[in-house]
Amino acid sequence: MRKVTIIGAGRTGRGTFGELFFSEGGFDIAFADINADLVRALREQGYFVTKQTDLDTGAFKQIRVDGFEVFDVRADRGAYLRRLADSEFVAIAVFPASFDAVAQDLADMIRLRIEEGMTNKAAVIIGGNFVGLRSYFEGALEKLLDAGELAVLDGQVALITSKANRKVTFSSDPDAEPLALEGDDKPILPVEDRFFFDEGYEYPSFFQRSNDVELSMAEKIWSENLLHCSLGFMGAYKGYEYLNDAASDELCADLAGKAWREGRRALEAEFGIPVPDDSLLETMLGKFGSPYFRDRIERVVRQPIRKLCRGERFLGPALLCLKHGIMPFFILRAAAYGFFVPNTGDEQAAKIEEILASMPLENAVVTITGLNPSVPDEAIACRLLVGFAQEIQCLEGAEKPKPAEGEITR
Structure with a gap:
């Protein structure tokens, strides 16, 4: 059987890459992760x-995925690298x-292939909500490999950007396995x-091959993910548990939609991607508000510092807006609201509080955010973020009930 190794056994690794390769059939599947508890649980349950x-x-529909191997990236280092070298596909699903x-x-893995004299072609499918996935990995590998090793990489192992665009969560069913x-x-x-x-190679039927996936990723992250996380940040602030509730909140949906439109205008100005009509926005809000999929806001807003950094779903399109003379009022x-994500155990939310x-x-x-106030566009973004954060603090103070006469305040 053709071997595929999936690095990252979390939601995307299992729920997207794992399920798709399993349902295709004909693949020997392995997962690899640094989380020893997750590795142990997958081994013990076996499905x-x-x-x-x-x-x-x-x-x-429900699919039971089984018959896979699991590697601990650290504890099984030798066997894990051997598995990577032997794989026809390596899929990456990590933060x-x-x-x-x-x-x-x-x-x-490249060095091991050279040591073993391996010349078979392979593909590394890179997944993740990140603009410039392939460029990042190409740059990282250029620093790690010498000229001869890079020649082997460039001739034998293709780096492929993918758009893993399923919404995958842990089950909301209390009786789920x-x-x-x-x-x-x-x-x-x-x-x-x-x-x-080689010509005539049989690709998995679920692959949708095209030449514009990198651009499509920028479009996804700086518009769809922008809308998604805008609803999440505002929904978290308002105390909602599920994204459905935020998407059904008229104010949240209106503000998030206006942020989405700003992002779309920036994409058109930079890449020539036409701004779609509002029917697409209505469709996305309908899916986010669907009663058939309960997406926890806690999941949507996790790692808020990462989501607030340059190049991510807010500052990426915001700085692109400023580059083209568009004021990213609603994006920022x-x-x-990301500065006020409730601390429910997320390390980054706790760090923001601190x-x-x-x-x-x-x-x-x-x-x-990592913004540089000495750069004009970044200085504007900083000032807007400070102003909006102050506005949220003011509104929060105004909404707090005044103490009754004689009541002690703190």
Whole structure:
């Protein structure tokens, strides 16, 4: 059987890459992760269940994925690298903070292929909500490999950007099996058509090969993900538990929609991507508000510092707006709610709390976002974020009930 190794056994690794390769059939699947507890759980259970739901009708199907191997990236290092070297496909499903570690794994894989005299063609399918995925990994590998090793990479192992665009969460069913996942029912995986396989090669049927996936990723992150996370940040501030509730809130939906339109105008100005009519916005809000998919806001807003950084779903399109003379008023208004994401155990939310409490707001915004106030466009973004954060604080104070006469205040 053809081997595929999926680096990252979380929601996207299992619920998108894992399920798609399993349902295709004919693949020997392995997962690899640094989370020893997750590795142990997958080994002991030996399977997991995914549920894909049509967000328009509620129709769903459940797939039990089994028969896979699992590697601990650290504890099983030798066997893990051997598996990577032997794989026809390597799929990456990790957060950006782990990109450099995975690049090191790929560099070690290349060296092992050279040692073993391997010349078979392979493909590394890179997944993640990140603009410039392939460029990032190419740059990281150029620093890790010498000229001869890079020649082997460039001739034998194709780096392929993918758009893993399923919405995958842990199951919301209290009676669900351990490790169960649920999401929408997208049956395809858009991938760059940069493979090195010979003519006549049989690609997985779920691959949707095209030459514009990198551009499509920028469009997705700086418009759809912008809308999604705007709803999440505002919904979290208002105390909603599920994204459905935020999408059904008239004010949240209106402000998020206006942010989306600003992002679309920036994409048109930079890349020539036409601004769609409002029917697309209505469709997306309808899917986010679907009663058939309960997406926890806690999941949507996790790692808020990452989401507020340059190049991400807020500052990426905001700075693109400023570059083209478009004021990103609503994008940065939505982003400002990210400074007030409730701390429910997320390390980055706790870090934001700590930063806001330890320095003036102007300095806190720079520290959290990484913006450089000496750069004109970034200085404008900083000032807007500070103003919107102050507005939120003022409104929060105004909404607090005044103490009754004689009541002691703190």
